[in-house]
Amino acid sequence: MNLVDSIDKERLPNHLAIIMDGNGRWAKKQGFLRAFGHERGSESVKEIIRTCIQLGIQNLTLYAFSTENWNRPKLEVDTLMKILVKSLRKELATLEEKKIRLNTIGNFEKLPSSAQKELSSVIERTKNNDKMTLTLALSYGSREEIVNAVKTISDKVKNNIISIDSIDDSIINEHLYTHNLPDVDLLIRTSGEHRISNFLLWQIAYAELYFTDILWPDFKEHDLYEAIISYQKRERRFGKTSEQIK
Ligand code: IPE
Numbered sequence: 001m002n003l004v005d006s007i008d009k010e011r012l013p014n015h016l017a018i019i020m021d022g023n024g025r026w027a028k029k030q031g032f033l034r035a036f037g038h039e040r041g042s043e044s045v046k047e048i049i050r051t052c053i054q055l056g057i058q059n060l061t062l063y064a065f066s067t068e069n070w071n072r073p074k075l076e077v078d079t080l081m082k083i084l085v086k087s088l089r090k091e092l093a094t095l096e097e098k099k100i101r102l103n104t105i106g107n108f109e110k111l112p113s114s115a116q117k118e119l120s121s122v123i124e125r126t127k128n129n130d131k132m133t134l135t136l137a138l139s140y141g142s143r144e145e146i147v148n149a150v151k152t153i154s155d156k157v158k159n160n161i162i163s164i165d166s167i168d169d170s171i172i173n174e175h176l177y178t179h180n181l182p183d184v185d186l187l188i189r190t191s192g193e194h195r196i197s198n199f200l201l202w203q204i205a206y207a208e209l210y211f212t213d214i215l216w217p218d219f220k221e222h223d224l225y226e227a228i229i230s231y232q233k234r235e236r237r238f239g240k241t242s243e244q245i246k
């Protein structure tokens with residue numbers, strides 16, 4: 001039996017998020033520059049998007065660049081932004097063909113104008129697609145997202161648009177970059193690091209976490225199947241007892 005046949009299509013994660021880590025170490029291991037690792041990482045991105053579409057996953061969110069990643073050497077930042085623009089240009093046809101809607105989360109204004117332009121154009125051209133929402137986290141930091149939400153909500157309270165008593169989970173949700181996305185069901189991090197690195201702190205409150213030692217450029221279809229099979233073996237209790245779930 002193929003691995004994919006062990007996956008229950010009725011119990012897929014509705015929202016899969018991935019911290020794509022390990023490009024630099026992958027390159028270094030084989031004596032290449034880090035930039036080459038990012039190039040090869042973009043091949044994994046393509047394969048994982050294709051696999052998610054085949055499975056029928058509705059929401060895929062990829063951590064591509066964090067607020068902290070701005071502190072990397074300028075050459076590396078420039079290379080990452082160039083790969084982003086190049087990939088968007090190359091993949092637009094596939095996004096249209098596969099009915100994928102592109103979405104971004106993060107501080108859009110901080111991105112170079114070439115990336116902003118390319119992203120805006122692809123977002124506009126794919127906005128009516130409904131097979132899958134592909135969200136790229138770019139210049140994204142969860143703390144910055146929460147700080148911004150707190151500021152906007154405070155402003156609304158100050159101007160009597162909402163009352164303090166009405167602030168609840170859903171009001172906070174509505175003020176996050178992810179307001180149009182469901183909570184994360186499964187979070188994968190590659191490269192053997194067991195940390196969250198400022199990604200979707202609010203949205204992963206009840207996500208299942210899956211860590212693998214595989215470096216992102218080596219993470220392929222088969223590895224995604226293994227992560228989903230692991231996810232499907234778990235009992236998500238959301239605070240209840242096991243008996244209540246059954
Ligand atoms: C992930 O790979 C890509 C980004 C963070 C942009 P890294 O570049 O972090 O690779 P490592 O962790 O140094 O191996």
Ligand code: IPE
Pocket residue numbers: 019020021022063064065066069193195197
């Ligand atoms: C997290 O990876 C960010 C992305 C994958 C885009 P990092 O490589 O930047 O994370 P740390 O610094 O090891 O925590």
Ligand code: MG
Pocket residue numbers: 021022023
């Ligand atoms: Mg890293």
